[in-house]
Amino acid sequence: MPDSSKVLEGLFELGVLLTGSMDAGLAERGLTRARAEVLWNLLRQPGATQRELSQALRCTPRNVTDLVDGLEASGLVARGPHPTDRRATLVRLTRRGQSEVARMQAGYQSLAATLFAEVPPKELAAFASVLEQVIVRLRQSAA
Amino acid sequence: MPDSSKVLEGLFELGVLLTGSMDAGLAERGLTRARAEVLWNLLRQPGATQRELSQALRCTPRNVTDLVDGLEASGLVARGPHPTDRRATLVRLTRRGQSEVARMQAGYQSLAATLFAEVPPKELAAFASVLEQVIVRLRQSAA
DNA sequence: TATTGTTATACTCTATAACTATA
DNA sequence: TATAGTTATAGAGTATAACAATA
Numbered sequence: 001m002p003d004s005s006k007v008l009e010g011l012f013e014l015g016v017l018l019t020g021s022m023d024a025g026l027a028e029r030g031l032t033r034a035r036a037e038v039l040w041n042l043l044r045q046p047g048a049t050q051r052e053l054s055q056a057l058r059c060t061p062r063n064v065t066d067l068v069d070g071l072e073a074s075g076l077v078a079r080g081p082h083p084t085d086r087r088a089t090l091v092r093l094t095r096r097g098q099s100e101v102a103r104m105q106a107g108y109q110s111l112a113a114t115l116f117a118e119v120p121p122k123e124l125a126a127f128a129s130v131l132e133q134v135i136v137r138l139r140q141s142a143a
Numbered sequence: 144m145p146d147s148s149k150v151l152e153g154l155f156e157l158g159v160l161l162t163g164s165m166d167a168g169l170a171e172r173g174l175t176r177a178r179a180e181v182l183w184n185l186l187r188q189p190g191a192t193q194r195e196l197s198q199a200l201r202c203t204p205r206n207v208t209d210l211v212d213g214l215e216a217s218g219l220v221a222r223g224p225h226p227t228d229r230r231a232t233l234v235r236l237t238r239r240g241q242s243e244v245a246r247m248q249a250g251y252q253s254l255a256a257t258l259f260a261e262v263p264p265k266e267l268a269a270f271a272s273v274l275e276q277v278i279v280r281l282r283q284s285a286a
Numbered sequence: 287t288a289t290t291g292t293t294a295t296a297c298t299c300t301a302t303a304a305c306t307a308t309a
Numbered sequence: 310t311a312t313a314g315t316t317a318t319a320g321a322g323t324a325t326a327a328c329a330a331t332a
Contacts (some may be wrong), residue, residue, distance in 0.1 A: 002264070002271045008255035010274045015158035017281045034299060044274040051313060061314060063300060067183045070298085087308045087313040112151040114284055115277050121145070123273055128145045131153045134258050141257055194290060196315060204291060206323060213321085230290040230331045 025107055029100065030074065038067050039076060039101050042093050047080075049088045076100055170248055171188050172243065173217065181210050182219060182244050190223075192231045217244055 019033070026036050034057075041056045042048060050068060053060045068091055071077040076097035082088035093101065116124055149266045162176070169179050177200075184199045185191060193211060211234055214220040220241035225231035236244065259267055 002268050002279065004255040004259040004267070005252050007259065007271045007274065008251065010271065011157065011161065014154065014278050015161065016276065017285065018154065018158065021281065021285055032298070049313075056188060059299085060301060062302085062316095065315065066299075068268060082313095085309075086312080087306095088219060089314070108151065109148050112147040114152065116147040117281050118280070119273055119276060123269060124147070124150060124268050126266060127144050127273040128150045128153065129191070130262055130266055131150065131157065135153060135157050135160065137258050137261070138157070138164065142160065142164055175321070192290080202322085203324060205293095208292065209322075225290095228290080228332070232291070245316085 021111070029103070031100070035067055035071055035076075036104060038064075038071060038091075039093065039097055040104070042077065042091060042097070043101050047090045047092050049082065049090060051088065053091060071097070164221055164254070169247075172246070174243070178210055178219075179247060181207075181214060181234075182236065182240060183247070184238070185234060185242050190233045190235050192225065192233060194231065196234065214240070237279065 023033055026033060031039075037057060038053060041053060045052060045056065048056070050064045052059060053068075054064045057064070068077060070078065072079060075094055076096050077091050080090045080092060082090055119127070166176055171178060174182075180200060181196060184196060188199065191199070193204060193207045196211075199208045200207070211220060211222065215222060215274060220234050220239055221237050223233045223235060225233055262270070
């Protein structure tokens with residue numbers, strides 16, 4: 001029987017390695033994790049308002065202002081008017097932003113394939129099952 | 144057979160939840176993750192030099208200066224002279240720093256116990272095994 | 287010459303509070 | 310009155326470059 005603290009330690013270590021690997025890849029393309037997450041969200045919520053982004057990213061609206069400022073300066077997103085609410089601002093991916101997200105997705109899938117290449121499907125399924133349980137458990141304890 | 148991208152996505156989600164939960168606990172005690180990691184390292188390397196800390200934390204020496212400044216101001220660590228090298232500075236946990244680390248350890252073990260409470264030992268062992276494989280794999284691809 | 291830690295400077299992420307324009 | 314986004318301000322983490330003291 002493995003020590004649960006050791007397993008948690010492993011999860012943290014993996015988290016550090018994963019985010020480190022991710023950040024390095026992003027930095028090469030002039031992106032930060034926070035900005036990449038904005039792009040990622042815009043893929044699922046095309047034309048989201050900044051308010052919606054702040055909710056999806058669990059950060060303040062003020063924070064979104066700066067993140068969108070940066071992405072707009074890089075030409076990856078564009079601000080546009082809301083059709084009916086003149087207070088709101090819609091944020092959409094530009095063509096360059098879209099190809100940047102596509103590149104991120106490709107890198108993501110490639111990483112996943114590499115990481116789990118030598119794990120038998122049955123073990124991977126069991127791993128995924130425990131992972132799911134732990135996520136649920138953590139969500140409960142956080143709420 | 145589970146989709147490896149989905150599993151990786153789960154790992155990322157867990158990482159976000161774990162660090163979020165951790166950060167919230169630290170914030171209550173006036174700590175940040177970066178500073179907590181300094182304390183954590185000092186537990187394993189008591190009386191480390193700032194240079195050694197910068198290597199352990201994989202950050203610049205300049206960064207360590209500020210982190211130690213903050214912890215010193217909070218009374219959690221203390222700077223001292225190196226016995227033989229007058230350029231170097233030794234950093235050690237104060238008594239308050241030690242009890243803070245002890246509290247962190249307790250919280251960590253409590254979290255691990257909660258998370259894996261309902262996972263059978265056999266499944267947990269299999270989970271730990273895959274986790275270990277993936278960590279090794281990621282270290283290889285990073286190097 | 288090389289190393290340790292610091293000063294100087296800069297960028298990013300994050301937050302709260304006050305404010306403007308709009309609903 | 311309430312909401313969307315911004316200006317103002319602040320703190321923290323991170324980095325590079327130049328520098329002083331020491332090895």
